[in-house]
Amino acid sequence: SRSINLAVIPGDGIGQEVVAEGLKVLSAVLPQDVKLETKEYDFGARRYHATGETLTDADLDALKQHDAILLGAIGDPGVPSGVLERGFLLKLRFAFDHHVNLRPSKLLPGVATPLAGQPEIDFVVVREGTEGPYTGNGGTIRKGTEHEVATEVSVNTAFGVERVVRDAFARAQARPRKKLTLVHKNNVLTFAGHLWTNVFNKVAAEYPDVTTDYIHVDAATIYLVTDPGRFDVIVTDNLFGDIITDLAAAVSGGIGVAASGNINPSREFPSMFEPVHGSAPDIAGQGKADPTATVLSVALLLRHLGHDAEAARIEDAVSADLAERGALPARSTSQIGDALAARVAG
Amino acid sequence: SRSINLAVIPGDGIGQEVVAEGLKVLSAVLPQDVKLETKEYDFGARRYHATGETLTDADLDALKQHDAILLGAIGDPGVPSGVLERGFLLKLRFAFDHHVNLRPSKLLPGVATPLAGQPEIDFVVVREGTEGPYTGNGGTIRKGTEHEVATEVSVNTAFGVERVVRDAFARAQARPRKKLTLVHKNNVLTFAGHLWTNVFNKVAAEYPDVTTDYIHVDAATIYLVTDPGRFDVIVTDNLFGDIITDLAAAVSGGIGVAASGNINPSREFPSMFEPVHGSAPDIAGQGKADPTATVLSVALLLRHLGHDAEAARIEDAVSADLAERGALPARSTSQIGDALAARVAG
Ligand SMILES: CC(C)[C@H](C(=O)O)[C@@H](O)C(=O)O
Numbered sequence: 001s002r003s004i005n006l007a008v009i010p011g012d013g014i015g016q017e018v019v020a021e022g023l024k025v026l027s028a029v030l031p032q033d034v035k036l037e038t039k040e041y042d043f044g045a046r047r048y049h050a051t052g053e054t055l056t057d058a059d060l061d062a063l064k065q066h067d068a069i070l071l072g073a074i075g076d077p078g079v080p081s082g083v084l085e086r087g088f089l090l091k092l093r094f095a096f097d098h099h100v101n102l103r104p105s106k107l108l109p110g111v112a113t114p115l116a117g118q119p120e121i122d123f124v125v126v127r128e129g130t131e132g133p134y135t136g137n138g139g140t141i142r143k144g145t146e147h148e149v150a151t152e153v154s155v156n157t158a159f160g161v162e163r164v165v166r167d168a169f170a171r172a173q174a175r176p177r178k179k180l181t182l183v184h185k186n187n188v189l190t191f192a193g194h195l196w197t198n199v200f201n202k203v204a205a206e207y208p209d210v211t212t213d214y215i216h217v218d219a220a221t222i223y224l225v226t227d228p229g230r231f232d233v234i235v236t237d238n239l240f241g242d243i244i245t246d247l248a249a250a251v252s253g254g255i256g257v258a259a260s261g262n263i264n265p266s267r268e269f270p271s272m273f274e275p276v277h278g279s280a281p282d283i284a285g286q287g288k289a290d291p292t293a294t295v296l297s298v299a300l301l302l303r304h305l306g307h308d309a310e311a312a313r314i315e316d317a318v319s320a321d322l323a324e325r326g327a328l329p330a331r332s333t334s335q336i337g338d339a340l341a342a343r344v345a346g
Numbered sequence: 347s348r349s350i351n352l353a354v355i356p357g358d359g360i361g362q363e364v365v366a367e368g369l370k371v372l373s374a375v376l377p378q379d380v381k382l383e384t385k386e387y388d389f390g391a392r393r394y395h396a397t398g399e400t401l402t403d404a405d406l407d408a409l410k411q412h413d414a415i416l417l418g419a420i421g422d423p424g425v426p427s428g429v430l431e432r433g434f435l436l437k438l439r440f441a442f443d444h445h446v447n448l449r450p451s452k453l454l455p456g457v458a459t460p461l462a463g464q465p466e467i468d469f470v471v472v473r474e475g476t477e478g479p480y481t482g483n484g485g486t487i488r489k490g491t492e493h494e495v496a497t498e499v500s501v502n503t504a505f506g507v508e509r510v511v512r513d514a515f516a517r518a519q520a521r522p523r524k525k526l527t528l529v530h531k532n533n534v535l536t537f538a539g540h541l542w543t544n545v546f547n548k549v550a551a552e553y554p555d556v557t558t559d560y561i562h563v564d565a566a567t568i569y570l571v572t573d574p575g576r577f578d579v580i581v582t583d584n585l586f587g588d589i590i591t592d593l594a595a596a597v598s599g600g601i602g603v604a605a606s607g608n609i610n611p612s613r614e615f616p617s618m619f620e621p622v623h624g625s626a627p628d629i630a631g632q633g634k635a636d637p638t639a640t641v642l643s644v645a646l647l648l649r650h651l652g653h654d655a656e657a658a659r660i661e662d663a664v665s666a667d668l669a670e671r672g673a674l675p676a677r678s679t680s681q682i683g684d685a686l687a688a689r690v691a692g
């Protein structure tokens with residue numbers, strides 16, 4: 001479409017700084033005839049401290065009007081653990097049915113990895129985003145006593161599993177290697193495991209050109225450090241996806257460059273794009289944060305909205321910038337943003 | 347005690363081969379006056395294929411008579427996923443209340459790691475073994491239909507969390523660095539997360555000399571590859587422990603050297619010791635398996651039974667053997683076992 005009406009949520013800590021650079025690059029890459037409108041929202045720890053609110057129904061109604069959402073990072077040590085995660089981030093993912101949580105991992109030339117050698121890494125994790133242990137089901141009895149019992153219920157539906165598995169097969173089919181790996185723990189979590197495995201095998205029959213395999217989540221962490229090149233597309237549950245994508249980010253250049261999309265493929269609600277990293281209060285406000293993950297999240301956003309050429313320009317600019325980094329003196333957040341904006345405008 | 351009455355479960359695949367070497371080293375290390383009695387049990391895929399049984403009440407009664415159990419590996423591609431895991435391994439852990447699942451990770455000199463550099467790694471994971479998502483709670487409705495719903499319930503009790511947290515604090519206190527890290531996901535799994543966090547903080551007050559911190563499980567996977575030296579003792583939930591200990595094994599020399607104990611500290615029931623690796627059917631019967639993880643599991647077994655000096659002798663022998671490996675031609679399973687037996691007997 002010829003206009004983008006974007007909701008911008010800088011959030012807390014370095015979120016502010018990296019989002020500014022993401023927008024800088026977005027403005028620079030868009031052709032003259034694409035109108036970019038942005039509206040900033042003050043969600044996060046500041047708003048929570050000021051008002052006690054995380055995300056109201058009115059907020060959701062306002063966000064719904066946008067084509068997409070760009071998020072920096074949410075979180076602050078002054079807010080009790082879980083309040084913003086459940087009250088904002090997860091609430092938004094669930095409210096807008098962001099069932100495809102897309103997390104590409106590509107080790108780009110010039111980027112340091114903690115792994116020995118410089119293994120080839122280029123895979124995408126499709127993490128389910130609206131089910132599993134993230135539903136908030138469960139509870140506590142006899143809280144605070146020696147007889148406390150706390151439960152967490154992982155909820156998995158054929159509907160929810162099938163739609164994300166289908167999305168992953170389609171993505172695998174569109175890639176040169178056409179390989180899809182299911183990651184679960186179906187030998188222990190046998191109820192959810194059977195559902196995932198059966199749905200996966202059923203859909204696989206419709207994609208004979210996609211090679212498939214299955215790996216337990218514990219073994220997957222081993223492969224991610226010993227043979228990450230074996231992965232092309234991974235589809236997995238919400239919690240397993242959370243865990244392995246942090247590891248995937250670490251081995252493929254660190255969370256400074258890891259982008260993600262919380263996608264509703266039906267476009268019924270706006271999708272949200274955000275760096276995998278958090279608000280990093282320890283370095284906030286110092287111009288030390290790397291905006292690359294946010295800039296790459298902007299590329300995912302553009303691809304989701306159909307601006308594929310612009311997305312590719314951003315990705316190429318990032319690759320070129322990273323390849324030269326080793327030779328350059330350290331740059332500030334905005335200097336990296338300027339450099340990327342200059343490249344994409346070029 | 348001056349006798350050890352050991353149950354031996356070689357199991358499937360390479361289990362047979364590695365257990366033989368574990369017993370070889372055990373016999374060699376024990377002083378003359380310690381009487382070793384062993385009884386072999388045929389649990390695993392072969393028995394399941396022959397009889398349909400995994401572990402009967404009579405089996406449990408027989409195993410109870412022993413001081414400890416040495417397990418090789420259980421599993422075979424011909425058995426449906428979950429049957430032996432739930433029907434044997436987990437059944438045994440639950441029946442014998444193996445609530446402390448102990449998994450040391452130490453990168454020994456001469457051992458290859460997939461990590462760049464040769465970081466110092468020396469930590470222990472204390473994984474809860476009888477609760478969490480491993481309880482088998484949950485179920486399925488409308489199985490096989492497009493309306494299937496499958497749940498998995500993580501069950502966490504103050505009783506179960508406190509006993510394993512106490513065990514971990516005691517272990518941390520006994521180590522030079524005296525540091526304990528709680529790994530959980532308390533910002534999302536808030537019911538279980540609060541229970542774990544509150545119990546951890548309560549017990550911490552009794553151990554003022556132990557330094558504590560908290561890390562989300564996803565972030566823990568990052569540290570395990572970027573800064574594994576930050577860990578001393580980790581205490582965590584059953585599922586998180588399963589995942590991070592495979593990663594820990596991978597970065598600290600691979601599952602060829604990763605040992606584990608399924609411990610009931612009260613000694614009400616026998617504890618079980620096993621390598622972290624599986625039955626590896628692809629290399630079974632070829633003398634290619636590394637028995638080191640099993641031999642180190644024997645050391646954990648001896649320490650559990652109070653034979654600390656012998657445990658240390660085995661660990662020293664393994665260190666010495668590993669340090670020389672790079673200079674030696676490849677050896678078979680039994681050659682490695684012979685070498686270790688010769689060293690401990692020395
Ligand atoms: C902050 C938290 C709720 C979130 C998650 O667990 O999904 C984060 O870890 C992520 O991966 O986006």
Ligand SMILES: CC(C)[C@H](C(=O)O)[C@@H](O)C(=O)O
Pocket residue numbers: 187188218431432435436588622
């Ligand atoms: C085989 C399986 C049941 C087991 C587990 O998940 O605990 C294994 O992965 C382990 O870590 O010992």
